[in-house]
Amino acid sequence: MTGRSRRLPFAIATAALAALACAAAACSTKSSDPAARAPAGEAVGQSRNGASRLGDLSPFRAIAADVSSMVGSGDLPAAKARIKDLEVQWDAAEAALKPRAPADWHRLDKAIDRALAALRAPTPNAADSRQAVGDLLQTMDNRGPAKP
Numbered sequence: 001m002t003g004r005s006r007r008l009p010f011a012i013a014t015a016a017l018a019a020l021a022c023a024a025a026a027c028s029t030k031s032s033d034p035a036a037r038a039p040a041g042e043a044v045g046q047s048r049n050g051a052s053r054l055g056d057l058s059p060f061r062a063i064a065a066d067v068s069s070m071v072g073s074g075d076l077p078a079a080k081a082r083i084k085d086l087e088v089q090w091d092a093a094e095a096a097l098k099p100r101a102p103a104d105w106h107r108l109d110k111a112i113d114r115a116l117a118a119l120r121a122p123t124p125n126a127a128d129s130r131q132a133v134g135d136l137l138q139t140m141d142n143r144g145p146a147k148p
Contacts, residue, residue, distance in 0.1 A: 053101035054108070060090060061140050067115070068133045076129060080119040087116060111139040 063086040070079035090112055098105040111132075118124065118132035 052104070054097045054104050055100060057108075057140055060086060060093075061137070063089065064115075064133065064136050064140060067119075068130075068137060071119075071126065071129045071133050074126060076119065076124045076126065079129065079133075080124065083116055083119050086112060108139055111136040 063082065067079045067083045067086065070076075070082060090109070094105075115129075115132040115136045118129045121128070
């Protein structure tokens with residue numbers, strides 16, 4: 001085995017560890033909002049084992065928690081920018097998630113749309129934004145029905 005071929009497995013292992021570290025960092029969030037820190041285990045449309053019928057919603061919930069924290073601190077421009085990430089990721093995942101539980105998907109999609117509308121209003125209102133993002137988190141956590 002040459003020196004170059006001995007380094008190849010090490011390089012592959014290093015790259016794999018780096019990818020795992022990046023994935024873990026992308027899914028973690030630190031928030032001072034107790035509602036945002038609540039466990040995401042009880043998600044929209046529970047199956048018998050407690051998991052969401054839509055699958056793992058934690059990446060979406062992490063973004064919503066970030067937005068909630070920003071709204072709570074009064075930084076509506078930052079919340080508006082961050083919720084765009086939720087919109088893009090949610091839209092990208094539609095083809096995979098929607099067929100699993102269409103009614104649940106639509107319910108959560110409407111909650112996301114309401115939060116987007118509140119933050120994108122011509123003159124965003126902190127109270128309306130807080131309510132819409134709170135409703136979104138409740139919908140994700142299945143703590144209350146999304147409003148029609």
